[in-house]
């Protein structure tokens with residue numbers, strides 16, 4: 629596995645508003661009873677872009693992803709994925725997307741291969757092509773040797789790779805990854821990010837992700853949107869957002885704190901806080 633590649637490998641993408649669009653939301657809103665978790669979201673993502681949705685706990689990131697993946701109906705507003713409306717053309721949207729949820733979802737009582745077989749059937753991959761497709765994704769994710777072991781004996785990083793493998797079996801145009809590296813050690817994290825980059829480079833897959841690791845978002849994402857209390861408060865390339873601060877050598881942590889007003893103990897960066905929280909959290 630090669631190391632995380634840096635900024636030089638970024639695809640050329642528009643800096644402001646994409647000219648060509650694979651994902652678009654207009655005033656997308658979700659209310660849980662009287663509480664507005666996502667409030668009038670307007671975002672637009674270009675094909676082949678890596679787009680990061682950042683924000684503090686409870687900002688509404690997972691709720692956005694659930695609406696875009698057709699799992700939660702919008703209360704108002706609309707969203708289109710690959711030209712299909714998430715509300716009225718949800719079947720076509722589901723065929724166009726892959727989704728890795730925030731919580732681990734693979735079945736621990738089955739082997740990796742068996743988990744993949746279930747997804748291959750779910751995605752209607754014809755039986756004569758299933759074996760080859762499963763072999764391909766196992767190889768792509770570097771999971772061939774673990775394929776016939778029970779998933780409950782996998783490490784957190786292996787489970788994440790398996791879940792990414794599941795979600796790309798049907799070769800989606802756009803992947804939604806909700807905190808794909810939560811709870812992973814630095815090596816597993818860099819492997820997962822590397823795979824995400826390869827997906828984009830090899831298949832042109834558009835990537836829509838959330839993460840609390842702002843350094844990684846900085847080096848991987850073409851553009852990020854910062855969300856707070858249900859609203860997007862800033863969107864742009866990491867470079868432009870950092871340049872917009874009146875501070876030399878500003879980091880994406882600084883941008884985050886500036887826009888979200890995150891109150892942190894003196895001397896502790898948001899990044900450190902996120903890392904401490906992640907390390908304390910055990911997966912599966």
Ligand SMILES: Nc1ncnc2c1ncn2[C@@H]1O[C@H](COP(=O)(O)OP(=O)(O)OP(=O)(O)O)[C@@H](O)[C@H]1O
Nearest residue numbers: 660663665683684685686687688689690691692730
């Ligand atoms: N099923 C639900 N019922 C009621 N409120 C909910 C429900 N799901 C989420 N919420 C609330 O909506 C808000 C946004 O939650 P969401 O999970 O989208 O945040 P998030 O940005 O993904 O946070 P995190 O970084 O912790 O994953 C939170 O205040 C949360 O408590």
Ligand SMILES: [Mg+2]
Nearest residue numbers: 689690691730
């Ligand atoms: Mg979340």
